[in-house]
Each structure stands twice: as structure tokens, then as C-alpha cells.
Amino acid sequence: MTDFDVRVAQADEYEPVGRVFGEAMMFESTADDLGRQLFEPERTLVATDGAEIIGTTKALTRDLSVPGAVVDAAHVTGVGVRATYRRRGVLSQLMGRQLREVPEAIAVLWASEPAIYGRFGYGAAAWGTNYEIDLRRVGPTNDRIRPGALGVLTVDEALKELPTVLRRAQEQRPGVSGRSDLRWQKHLEDKPDDRGGRTARQILVHRDEAGTINGYALWRGKMNWVPTGPANEVLVEELVAPDATAYRVLWQHLLTMDLTAKVGYGYAAVDEPLQQLVSTPTALERRVGESLWLRVTDVPRALQQRQYAVPVDVVLDVTDDLIEANTGRFRLTADGSSVRCERTDDPADLSLSIAVLGAAYLGGRPLAEFAPTGRVTEHTPGTLARATAAFGWPTAPVSLEVF
Numbered sequence: 401m402t403d404f405d406v407r408v409a410q411a412d413e414y415e416p417v418g419r420v421f422g423e424a425m426m427f428e429s430t431a432d433d434l435g436r437q438l439f440e441p442e443r444t445l446v447a448t449d450g451a452e453i454i455g456t457t458k459a460l461t462r463d464l465s466v467p468g469a470v471v472d473a474a475h476v477t478g479v480g481v482r483a484t485y486r487r488r489g490v491l492s493q494l495m496g497r498q499l500r501e502v503p504e505a506i507a508v509l510w511a512s513e514p515a516i517y518g519r520f521g522y523g524a525a526a527w528g529t530n531y532e533i534d535l536r537r538v539g540p541t542n543d544r545i546r547p548g549a550l551g552v553l554t555v556d557e558a559l560k561e562l563p564t565v566l567r568r569a570q571e572q573r574p575g576v577s578g579r580s581d582l583r584w585q586k587h588l589e590d591k592p593d594d595r596g597g598r599t600a601r602q603i604l605v606h607r608d609e610a611g612t613i614n615g616y617a618l619w620r621g622k623m624n625w626v627p628t629g630p631a632n633e634v635l636v637e638e639l640v641a642p643d644a645t646a647y648r649v650l651w652q653h654l655l656t657m658d659l660t661a662k663v664g665y666g667y668a669a670v671d672e673p674l675q676q677l678v679s680t681p682t683a684l685e686r687r688v689g690e691s692l693w694l695r696v697t698d699v700p701r702a703l704q705q706r707q708y709a710v711p712v713d714v715v716l717d718v719t720d721d722l723i724e725a726n727t728g729r730f731r732l733t734a735d736g737s738s739v740r741c742e743r744t745d746d747p748a749d750l751s752l753s754i755a756v757l758g759a760a761y762l763g764g765r766p767l768a769e770f771a772p773t774g775r776v777t778e779h780t781p782g783t784l785a786r787a788t789a790a791f792g793w794p795t796a797p798v799s800l801e802v803f
Contacts, residue, residue, distance in 0.1 A: 404454060404485075406493050409444035417444060417456050417478065424480025425512065434586045444478070445498055447490045455481040455490040459502050460803060463578040465570035466506075467763045467793040468707025468737075474498075474507040474697075475577060475803050495520045496722055499695060505702035506761065507695045508577075510802045514690055521695050521722055523759025526575045526797035528691030529668040531684055535661055539679035549607040550653060553616075555588050558603045561613045568614075568642040573669070574762040575692050575797030587801070588618075598622045598635060604653065606646040615639075615646025617654060624661070631661035638667065638800055651677050667691075669798035670764075692799040694758040699726045702761065703741040708734040709763070712790035714783050717748035718757060726754055734790065749783040752776045763793025 409417055415431050417439075422429030440461060447455035457479045464473035476498065481490045499507060499520065511517050514524065553561060563584060570576045579587060590601045598620035606615040618637040625631065634657055641647035651674055654663055668674065670688060675681050696702045699718055713733045720726035731744040752767070756775050759765050768788040770776040778784040 404447050404449045404488075404490060404493075406445055406447050406497055409441040409446050409456075411441045413441065413444075413446065413453070414439040416453050417446060417458075420446075420453050420456050420482060421478045421480040423482060434582065434589060437582055438586060443474075443502075445494050447481070447485075447494055449485070454485045455494055457494045457498050459498060459507065462580075462583070462803075463570075464506070464508060465574050465576045465578075466706040466761070467574050467709070469705055470567075470570050470578065471506070471705045472504045473577075474502040474504045476507050476509040477803050479509070491516070492520075499697055500723055502697055505696065505698040505705060506758075507697055508799075509693050509695075510691065510799070511693050514693075517693050517695075518755055521720060521754040521758065522693040523695070523755040523757070523761075524690040524692075524765075525694035525759050525762045526690075526692040526764050526799055527670045527688050528666070528799065529670055529672055530687045530689075531663070531665040531668055531672075531674070532687075533655070533663040533665070534683045534685070535655065535657075535663060537680055537683035538655060539683070549611075550649065551605050551607065553603040553605055555590070555603070558588055558616075559584055561605070562603075562616055562640075565613060565616055565640055565642065569640045572642050573795045573798055574764070574793060575799050577799065577801065577803060595620065601637070604650065606641065606643075606649050608643065608646070614643035615641030615650050617641075617650045619654065621657075621660075630659040632657075632659045634660055634663045636663060636665040639665070640800070647673060648677060667798065667800045669796045671796045692762070692797065694761050696726065696754055696758050696761060697723060699730055699754075699757070700741040700743070703730070703732050704739050706761070707737065707739065708790040709792050709794070710786075710789050711735040712786060714787045714790075715744055715746050715749045716757075716787075717751040717779075718754055719751075720754040723754075747779065749780040750776060750778055750787060760791050762797035763791060764797040767791055 414436050418429035443459045445457050446453045458477050460475035462475045463470050602619050604617045605613045608614050617639040620635045622633045715731050717729045729744050729748050730741055732741045756770050760767050766788045
């Protein structure tokens with residue numbers, strides 16, 4: 401059934417769009433000035449039944465680190481359909497139009513219900529690790545380093561200093577989203593009602609010998625008292641430290657907090673170096689799950705935007721049920737910084753779906769992973785191994801926030 405219309409949102413629809421999404425996700429949506437300023441009506445689609453908005457999806461204007469580059473990526477969020485309009489094709493119409501119209505070559509999202517997004521050509525491209533660290537078992541760090549110059553920033557100071565550190569992190573690891581000045585303001589906003597019973601956010605930084613900030617951690621505390629004494633909890637909301645010394649010093653500080661029994665951290669990579677800094681790694685209780693899902697919207701442009709770990713020359717036969725221009729054979733050649741991808745009539749070396757291409761795009765999932773289930777088919781012997789090596793990357797992708 402398609403007894404509804406899909407259109408671009410209007411500038412005065414920030415609040416009704418938020419209400420529909422909040423209703424779908426079962427939380428109360430509240431308007432605020434920063435959210436209103438960040439609202440991009442021209443990149444928001446709404447489904448309507450008469451004058452009523454019944455479904456929404458938004459594409460945020462942000463960039464993303466990919467192997468060897470930082471590129472524009474549509475950050476999809478605010479996807480929701482009113483409960484009384486489920487199973488009527490509303491979501492399909494919204495997602496299909498959005499993916500065909502976004503100007504970026506890739507789109508990314510966090511999936512509240514992962515089973516949905518494979519239908520639209522998304523693939524889970526990054527795994528996230530959630531740590532619950534028992535400080536009573538973790539033991540001392542494996543190496544002793546001189547304490548660095550740790551300090552605390554105000555929000556105003558952080559708005560000036562932290563964007564450079566995040567940008568450096570993007571240059572080192574795929575999957576990291578950039579932030580505009582306004583989005584940094586929203587990210588560091590600290591309303592008492594949003595603290596969940598924890599303290600105000602602390603902005604901890606490390607400075608190198610020249611006084612330059614080269615790492616930071618955003619954390620909160622929560623007092624807890626048990627019969628045996630204090631057992632406070634620390635929640636690390638974000639830790640970004642492109643410099644190795646800064647990374648070690650920040651974690652050493654967080655793992656040795658007085659009166660604290662537990663540290664939580666929800667945005668770690670699967671190859672998080674934290675595992676190397678403790679003498680009892682089993683005290684780092686880990687849960688791993690999908691984080692960032694990626695959808696290629698323009699095959700040749702997307703494949704030319706990233707770098708490759710080793711030289712490659714391969715013809716990919718891609719199928720895409722949603723974007724016709726992505727279906728066909730493409731020759732990808734890469735050698736160092738020289739990358740080219742264009743349509744070809746040459747025989748295919750590998751066949752794969754657009755979702756598999758998205759899953760492998762950030763270098764966190766090997767193409768060979770999909771061969772045993774037939775989602776990648778090798779036509780030319782040896783090309784799967786070579787393409788798998790080329791698409792791989794030394795560091796696993798990680799997404800530092802739910803957007």
C-alpha cells in the first residue's frame with residue numbers, strides 16, 4: 401500500500417519530525433536550540449498521510465574516516481514510522497528515495513534493529529566493543545610510564561582544543577565521524593537531566609612536552625557504597641588519543657581512580673590497545689556487536705575515495721536491487737595512492753552484492769569471510785585472496801558515537 405506521500409521536510413517541521421522519531425523509539429522528544437540549529441530540513445524526508453507526518457529519515461552532513469582518507473558520508477539517523485502505519489511500505493519508500501538522492505558516495509548508520517537494513521543494501525562494516533572493567537581484578541598496568549601532564553578543560557576550552565585531536569584520530573583509524581563546530585557544542589552539552597544520576601562530565605586531557613593537547617577522555621562518575629566500602633563507578637564516554645603516550649597515560653589514570661571499583665567504556669575497537677595495558681586482560685569483560693553499518697551509493701566513486709593495503713587489479717561484478725547504476729562490472733586498479741575504478745565489459749573476477757561491498761569497505765571485515773556462504777563468488781582463481789588483502793587495513797574501524 402502506498403496511500404501516502406514522501407517529500408522533503410520544511411524548515412518549521414523540526415519538532416513534529418522529532419516527535420515521530422521519538423514515538424517510534426519510545427522516548428520523549430524534547431526540542432532544544434542546538435538541535436534546532438543542527439536540523440537540516442533539506443536533507444530530511446518525511447512520509448505524510450494528508451497533513452500528518454507518519455515517517456521520517458534524516459541524512460546528516462558529516463565526514464568519515466575511511467582507509468587512507470577522510471570523505472563526505474551521509475550519516476543517516478532519525479529513521480522512524482508511526483506504529484499505526486507499520487508494514488505498509490513507508491520505511492521502504494523513505495529509505496529508497498534517500499539512498500538514491502544523497503550526494504555522498506557512501507551512507508552510514510547505527511542500526512537499532514539490524515535485521516532491517518540489510519534489505520536496503522547496508523552491511524555491518526564495523527564492530528564495537530563494550531567494556532566493563534573490574535578494577536579489583538585488573539591488576540597494575542604492564543609497563544610503568546612517567547605520568548604525563550594531565551589536566552582538565554572547561555567546555556569552552558574543549559571546543560577550541562579537541563577538534564584537532566579528533567581529526568588526527570580520523571587520520572589513523574577508519575570509521576571515525578568528524579564534527580562541525582556546532583556539532584561539537586551539542587556533543588559537549590551537559591544537561592543535568594541527561595546525566596543518569598552520574599556526575600557532571602569531566603574533560604580530561606593529556607599534553608605533550610610542548611604543552612599541546614594530544615589526547616582526551618570524557619568521563620563521568622557515580623558514587624556507590626557496598627558493605628565492604630566504596631565501590632564507585634566511572635563511565636568513559638569517549639577517549640581519543642592518537643599519541644601512544646597520551647593513550648597510555650589517560651588509561652593509567654582512569655584505571656587507578658581512588659574509591660572506584662568499575663570502569664565502563666562502550667565505544668572501543670575490536671583491536672583496542674587497552675588490552676595491552678593491564679596484567680589481567682580477563683578483567684576487561686567485553687561484549688562485541690555491530691556498530692557502524694555502511695551503504696555504498698556510488699560504486700566507482702566510493703572505491704576511488706579510499707586507499708588499498710596492497711596493489712590490486714580486479715573486476716567486481718556488483719548487484720544492487722535499489723540503485724540501478726551500481727549494478728554491473730567495475731574494474732578496480734590501485735597501486736599506492738593511485739586508484740581508479742570504472743565500468744568494464746571484461747569478465748568478472750569476483751561477484752558480490754552491494755551489501756557485502758559495504759561490509760568490507762572500511763577494512764574491518766575480509767571479503768573472504770563471505771565466500772563460504774556464497775555471498776562472494778570467485779571466478780578467477782587467486783583473486784579473492786588478493787582482493788581480500790587489498791581491502792583490508794592495519795587498524796580495525798571504530799565508531800565513537802551513536803548519531
